[in-house]
Amino acid sequence: MLTGLLRKLANAVLLLFAVLVLNFALIHIAPGDPVEALVGEMGGATPELIAELRESFGLDQPLYVQIGHYLGRVLQGDLGYSTYYDQPVTHLIAERIGPTLLLVTVALLWAIVIGTILGVFSAQRRNSWISHLVTVLSLAGFSAPVFWIGIMLILLLSVAYPILPISGMTSTETATSTIGYILDVAHHLVLPALTLGLIYLAFYSRLSRTSMLEVLETDYVRTARAKGLPKRLVIYKHALRNAVLPVVTFAGLQFGQVISGAVLVETVFAWPGLGTLAFESILRRDTPTLLGILFFSALMVVVMNLLTDVIYRRIDPRIKAT
Amino acid sequence: MTSSSPLLSVRDLEISFRTGGREIPVVRDLSFDLSAGETLGIVGESGCGKSITALSLIGLVPSPPGRVSKGQILLNGEDIVTAGEDRLTRIRGNEISMVFQEPMTSLNPVYTVGEQIAETARAHFGSSRAEAWDRAIEMLKLVGIPSPEQRAHNYPHQLSGGMRQRVMIAIALVCEPKVLIADEPTTALDVTVQAQIFDLFRELQRKIKAAIILITHDIGVVAQMCDRVMVMYAGRKIEEGPVRSFIRDPRHPYTRGLISCIPKLSRDPSDTPEPLFEIPGVVPSPADLAELKGCAFAPRCNRAINECQLHSPALTPLGSDRAVACLRQEEIPA
Amino acid sequence: MSVTDTTPPVAATAGKPLPKPVSPSRQVWQMFRQNHSAMIGLFILFAIIVISIIGPSLYTVSPRDMVWMPLTPPGQSEYLLGTDYLGRDLLAGLINGGRVTITIGFSAAVLTILIGVTIGALAGFFGGRIDNVLMRVTEFFQVLPNLLFAMVVVMLFSPSLINIAIAIGIVSWTSTARLTRAEFLKIREMDYVKAERSIGAGNARLIWKVILPNAAPPLIVVAALSIGSAILFEAGLSFLGLSDPNAMSWGRMIGDNRPYILDSSWGVTFPGIAIFLTVLAISLVGDGLNDAINPKLRQR
Numbered sequence: 038m039l040t041g042l043l044r045k046l047a048n049a050v051l052l053l054f055a056v057l058v059l060n061f062a063l064i065h066i067a068p069g070d071p072v073e074a075l076v077g078e079m080g081g082a083t084p085e086l087i088a089e090l091r092e093s094f095g096l097d098q099p100l101y102v103q104i105g106h107y108l109g110r111v112l113q114g115d116l117g118y119s120t121y122y123d124q125p126v127t128h129l130i131a132e133r134i135g136p137t138l139l140l141v142t143v144a145l146l147w148a149i150v151i152g153t154i155l156g157v158f159s160a161q162r163r164n165s166w167i168s169h170l171v172t173v174l175s176l177a178g179f180s181a182p183v184f185w186i187g188i189m190l191i192l193l194l195s196v197a198y199p200i201l202p203i204s205g206m207t208s209t210e211t212a213t214s215t216i217g218y219i220l221d222v223a224h225h226l227v228l229p230a231l232t233l234g235l236i237y238l239a240f241y242s243r244l245s246r247t248s249m250l251e252v253l254e255t256d257y258v259r260t261a262r263a264k265g266l267p268k269r270l271v272i273y274k275h276a277l278r279n280a281v282l283p284v285v286t287f288a289g290l291q292f293g294q295v296i297s298g299a300v301l302v303e304t305v306f307a308w309p310g311l312g313t314l315a316f317e318s319i320l321r322r323d324t325p326t327l328l329g330i331l332f333f334s335a336l337m338v339v340v341m342n343l344l345t346d347v348i349y350r351r352i353d354p355r356i357k358a359t
Numbered sequence: 360m361t362s363s364s365p366l367l368s369v370r371d372l373e374i375s376f377r378t379g380g381r382e383i384p385v386v387r388d389l390s391f392d393l394s395a396g397e398t399l400g401i402v403g404e405s406g407c408g409k410s411i412t413a414l415s416l417i418g419l420v421p422s423p424p425g426r427v428s429k430g431q432i433l434l435n436g437e438d439i440v441t442a443g444e445d446r447l448t449r450i451r452g453n454e455i456s457m458v459f460q461e462p463m464t465s466l467n468p469v470y471t472v473g474e475q476i477a478e479t480a481r482a483h484f485g486s487s488r489a490e491a492w493d494r495a496i497e498m499l500k501l502v503g504i505p506s507p508e509q510r511a512h513n514y515p516h517q518l519s520g521g522m523r524q525r526v527m528i529a530i531a532l533v534c535e536p537k538v539l540i541a542d543e544p545t546t547a548l549d550v551t552v553q554a555q556i557f558d559l560f561r562e563l564q565r566k567i568k569a570a571i572i573l574i575t576h577d578i579g580v581v582a583q584m585c586d587r588v589m590v591m592y593a594g595r596k597i598e599e600g601p602v603r604s605f606i607r608d609p610r611h612p613y614t615r616g617l618i619s620c621i622p623k624l625s626r627d628p629s630d631t632p633e634p635l636f637e638i639p640g641v642v643p644s645p646a647d648l649a650e651l652k653g654c655a656f657a658p659r660c661n662r663a664i665n666e667c668q669l670h671s672p673a674l675t676p677l678g679s680d681r682a683v684a685c686l687r688q689e690e691i692p693a
Numbered sequence: 694m695s696v697t698d699t700t701p702p703v704a705a706t707a708g709k710p711l712p713k714p715v716s717p718s719r720q721v722w723q724m725f726r727q728n729h730s731a732m733i734g735l736f737i738l739f740a741i742i743v744i745s746i747i748g749p750s751l752y753t754v755s756p757r758d759m760v761w762m763p764l765t766p767p768g769q770s771e772y773l774l775g776t777d778y779l780g781r782d783l784l785a786g787l788i789n790g791g792r793v794t795i796t797i798g799f800s801a802a803v804l805t806i807l808i809g810v811t812i813g814a815l816a817g818f819f820g821g822r823i824d825n826v827l828m829r830v831t832e833f834f835q836v837l838p839n840l841l842f843a844m845v846v847v848m849l850f851s852p853s854l855i856n857i858a859i860a861i862g863i864v865s866w867t868s869t870a871r872l873t874r875a876e877f878l879k880i881r882e883m884d885y886v887k888a889e890r891s892i893g894a895g896n897a898r899l900i901w902k903v904i905l906p907n908a909a910p911p912l913i914v915v916a917a918l919s920i921g922s923a924i925l926f927e928a929g930l931s932f933l934g935l936s937d938p939n940a941m942s943w944g945r946m947i948g949d950n951r952p953y954i955l956d957s958s959w960g961v962t963f964p965g966i967a968i969f970l971t972v973l974a975i976s977l978v979g980d981g982l983n984d985a986i987n988p989k990l991r992q993r
């Protein structure tokens with residue numbers, strides 16, 4: 038078991054390394070280099086100055102030296118410098134990571150919990166209203182752009198019936214007490230978390246229904262019934278535990294997509310997280326920041342995958358060191 | 360056949376499945392009795408309705424699409440067909456238990472085998488966790504699993520097929536049921552394991568005094584294990600009687616075919632059982648059977664006469680303890 | 694976003710019998726026709742495609758020019774759906790935007806399938822080292838959050854229609870590859886493949902002529918669904934401002950009109966409905982195809 042995890046860990050490090058190489062490559066393949074950009078901003082420069090700048094950026098060195106330097110810097114926690122914000126990218130990310138994690142966690146949690154409940158119920162009653170709800174919900178959730186859902190919810194719950202704030206994470210007249218602050222953030226969190234969660238609600242209700250239907254037909258569920266366990270135990274002890282296995286797997290695998298969704302939702306609601314930062318860096322053509330976010334998100338995905346793996350090992354005894 | 364009232368009595372059972380908008384019976388006119396301590400064998404070709412009959416005895420016909428559409432299943436006089444889910448829950452695993460054909464998939468992969476035995480005891484006896492766990496270990500010992508204290512903590516995937524089937528048997532017997540149904544309990548296992556499992560059955564029957572219904576394809580097993588045999592064909596009982604007369608003097612042409620397919624009855628259980636049912640031809644589908652007027656076996660029967668296409672043969676008593684459903688049973692030489 | 698993520702979890706499919714080899718397409722059509730929602734989807738899709746193709750020549754109002762007072766609500770002028778913040782005709786935008794949206798969606802989906810099937814087929818067919826390397830590559834692409842990665846690519850290489858389609862293709866192929874690989878692994882071991890191999894069929898023939906046709910049914914479903922996810926993806930990119938400045942797509946209309954939602958909800962509502970309907974229609978068709986190809990899984 039331990040060696041299995043260690044191998045996963047090594048694999049994770051390798052993946053992150055590859056992301057860095059990709060980042061580096063992208064900067065170099067892309068038309069225009071940082072010096073040209075800088076020179077453009079300064080409104081022109083002499084050839085000597087350009088050469089000097091190239092040297093100071095290390096752009097005159099052979100590629101492998103440059104890549105070595107780049108990796109070295111990243112290892113020291115330096116993801117580059119944002120010329121627009123005039124700050125190290127790591128600072129920017131550190132500032133914005135909290136809100137993103139809050140949003141993503143809350144959205145995923147409610148979606149998974151409610152989705153699983155809906156799926157499990159609808160699996161037991163194939164033609165009930167809950168079952169139809171899951172079908173409609175999953176179709177709608179798959180088909181509507183998440184940012185559009187967000188805007189529609191704003192129009193409904195902030196404009197037509199103004200009960201929730203349109204955007205941001207806190208009100209300007211900041212609350213003084215801690216509890217007031219928490220409530221304020223929670224109030225702002227409702228709409229973005231609802232929006233982001235809706236797509237995953239669609240996904241998880243469908244996934245857990247399929248999975249539950251499959252599990253309900255297995256031999257071991259028949260055994261559980263045949264030995265005279267009450268229905269409650271058959272469903273919630275024997276079937277559910279097996280039916281959630283794919284839900285757990287997907288929760289980990291999908292984390293990358295959740296971050297992608299968060300970019301759009303944060304942008305809609307001006308939620309001050311990494312997503313808005315990514316959106317802003319596109320507007321400002323702030324490449325180092327965008328690449329930093331890409332790397333950092335990949336890091337989060339990798340960590341999530343490892344975490345899923347650990348959880349999976351706890352709930353599925355069949356997984357041994359592989 | 361016993362004169363005292365039987366433990367389990369099935370009366371005119373019909374089980375139907377709804378397919379393509381029509382409800383088609385797959386088991387029909389089935390009646391049989393089972394008394395305490397007795398072992399009844401059920402044999403018949405694949406698809407003839409053995410498993411579905413077994414499942415109906417514990418109220419587990421998959422529904423939808425299936426249901427018991429007629430008849431009664433009386434356990435000590437109480438009808439299982441009309442019993443409520445609560446009552447069934449108390450009967451299953453407690454008064455009637457079942458061991459399934461598929462040991463590899465019949466245990467829940469995410470719980471230890473000890474827990475899967477113990478929870479059965481808790482459900483029926485309301486035992487405490489500790490009591491139930493002790494009971495589980497005792498059962499593991501009883502079914503011949505070495506070092507049961509450790510094994511109880513294993514998950515199913517850590518055990519071999521034979522071990523798993525023993526665990527299944529332990530689950531089935533933990534509440535000392537009155538009736539044990541074993542649906543081809545050894546089909547998935549190799550021959551030596553098979554012999555051990557049957558030894559175990561015999562021993563347990565002596566200890567617990569349970570009645571056993573043993574579903575099998577293997578006439579050799581029937582000969583060794585059963586007191587009485589019931590032969591099913593296309594959802595009906597076509598012959599029934601004590602094991603000895605069934606083997607020495609089969610009456611129904613289908614049964615004769617079965618018996619003649621085994622060149623010799625091996626005494627040594629570790630001999631490979633001969634493959635059965637080499638009778639040429641196929642069974643009509645349940646849908647065709649529903650329309651059929653005559654004997655379902657007629658298309659394959661070497662004794663069929665015109666009559667056979669017209670009248671379905673009724674089950675007719677033969678002597679004091681046998682019954683056969685064939686129009687020509689009288690003419691068949693003993 | 695995850696429409697194509699249909700690769701079933703490992704535990705769930707292990708030991709399932711294989712679907713029958715290619716069923717005749719007519720049989721699939723028979724099944725498909727009986728599926729009402731799938732037929733409705735097909736009809737909507739057909740209508741949208743026809744409107745996108747011939748609409749611009751029937752309704753000749755330019756989607757770029759100011760034609761009326763900005764922010765005119767629907768039904769208050771000759772421009773049926775009203776105007777946006779620049780006084781442009783929304784209906785014209787929708788009709789012309791459909792062409793761009795569907796073109797990008799379709800070409801990105803083609804690319805997704807091309808990359809995914811190639812990688813999955815090679816990995817599944819050859820196995821061993823090749824499989825190992827290709828699966829690592831797949832894993833690598835899965836770790837990158839797809840939208841962010843596409844944002845980087847489009848930003849670095851200018852947001853032309855082609856670049857956008859390429860970016861979507863590059864970040865979307867992984868689940869197709871996994872599905873293809875799984876199918877190939879299964880079919881590779883089938884008797885008819887072994888028979889072909891034993892009579893000396895070459896690898897190319899085995900992959901193209903023997904295995905791929907049998908792996909095709911689930912891939913066709915995924916291909917259909919991935920057009921839908923590509924359209925959603927394009928919409929997301931344009932919403933973030935990464936769209937071809939010379940082409941008007943539905944996603945871009947939402948992005949452009951978003952700052953004005955308090956004055957004109959219709960500016961974002963209508964393009965959103967257009968995207969929703971299109972992707973919904975594709976999902977219905979995809980699900981219908983899936984049921985028709987795989988009748989066993991129907992009730993799911």
Ligand SMILES: Nc1ncnc2c1ncn2[C@@H]1O[C@H](COP(=O)(O)OP(=O)(O)OP(=O)(O)O)[C@@H](O)[C@H]1O
Pocket residue numbers: 376378385403404405406407408409410411412421424425645
């Ligand atoms: N879930 C189901 N849906 C529809 N028909 C079914 C279902 N289960 C069983 N049947 C029908 O019931 C008949 C009897 O099946 P059953 O499983 O009892 O056969 P069996 O005698 O146990 O065969 P085997 O020896 O192969 O186990 C079959 O012909 C089958 O068509």
Ligand code: SF4
Pocket residue numbers: 611612613654655656657658660661662663664667672684685686687688
């Ligand atoms: S009734 Fe006729 S067909 Fe049926 S078994 Fe007897 S002889 Fe054969």
Ligand SMILES: [Mg+2]
Pocket residue numbers: 409410411542
């Ligand atoms: Mg059976």
